[in-house]
Amino acid sequence: MATQNKKRNITLSVDAEVARKAKSSLALSGKTMSGVLEDALEGQITEFKINALASALGIKIERISKGEVKKKRPKAPPGFDSTSIIREMRSRL
Numbered sequence: 001m002a003t004q005n006k007k008r009n010i011t012l013s014v015d016a017e018v019a020r021k022a023k024s025s026l027a028l029s030g031k032t033m034s035g036v037l038e039d040a041l042e043g044q045i046t047e048f049k050i051n052a053l054a055s056a057l058g059i060k061i062e063r064i065s066k067g068e069v070k071k072k073r074p075k076a077p078p079g080f081d082s083t084s085i086i087r088e089m090r091s092r093l
Contacts, residue, residue, distance in 0.1 A: 012037075 023033055054061050064072070076082065 019033075022036075026033060026036060051061065
């Protein structure tokens with residue numbers, strides 16, 4: 001979250017029903033619309049910076065869903081014991 005220096009009031013136009021439901025849901029989780037919006041804006045700023053950097057470096061960013069990650073993940077061969085391999089790797093740390 002951003003530093004707690006200066007805060008600025010802003011006016012937004014949001015569908016009344018969406019605002020009502022959001023405020024109600026957020027109150028149950030102890031969050032505020034201001035806090036959630038601030039976090040979302042910070043995320044957008046970060047994404048913009050990452051995209052600008054990637055573009056400057058000639059890197060293509062591919063966004064894929066969790067489902068696509070699972071589909072593209074290579075399958076381990078039958079009998080592959082990842083548990084013992086990870087245990088051995090950790091023991092070397």
